[in-house]
Amino acid sequence: MGLKLAHIRRNYKKSKLSEENIPEEPFSLFEKWFEESVISNEVEPNAVVLSTVSENKPSARVVLLKEVSDDSFVFFTNYQSRKGKEMEVNPFVALTFFWPLSERQVRVEGFVKKTDSEVSSKYFNSRPEESRIGSVVSPQSQVIISKKMLEDEFFSLLNGNLPVVCPPHWGGYRCIPQTIEFWQGGEHRLHDRIRYTKENGVWKTERLAP
């Protein structure tokens, strides 16, 4: 392998995170950082790595965050996909956001619950027709013989007159966090890490070594 990787290194100096100016709960800080990542023109700031664990083996992939409430993070997927099956067995997940232009990472750890079917249908119906059909025809994570099989089904639904409704195996998950860690890159690799942990309904904060 001829890749030269050892010299790739960046000095972080955009910002600092200190105990003096953080809120008592993490969601407003998440909202502030998210808005700043949008202002910084971060590409797909709502893209987040979702890590799941089943039978002690982790797996990870990117999904899109579609809603943040005052107690949860919501994303949508196929309930029969690999991740869906893994979350059925073990609802504990991690979500990892990386906003390189802001030199920030946010790590969420918690458990998931499926969203109500009305929430899933409402979001499904808000998507463009092509995306809805794509979700309907794709047996996500299964081995398929060819792409043509998918395309044939896609165009037959697109050109047909049947309404495309949210299938029962497609919908949202609400991740309810137990910890949220905010990482701000710092000079000399002395990064700031503040972790919020919910204990008996109250958020406590701690500083972690970088």
Ligand SMILES: Cc1cc2nc3c(=O)[nH]c(=O)nc-3n(C[C@H](O)[C@H](O)[C@H](O)COP(=O)(O)O)c2cc1C
């Ligand atoms: C930028 C980006 C956004 C994605 N958003 C989603 C999403 O919101 N939901 C989803 O099911 N898959 C999404 N995917 C595809 C997943 O990463 C993954 O390939 C798929 O969900 C199957 O994962 P699994 O086999 O582990 O279940 C996205 C991929 C990328 C790169």
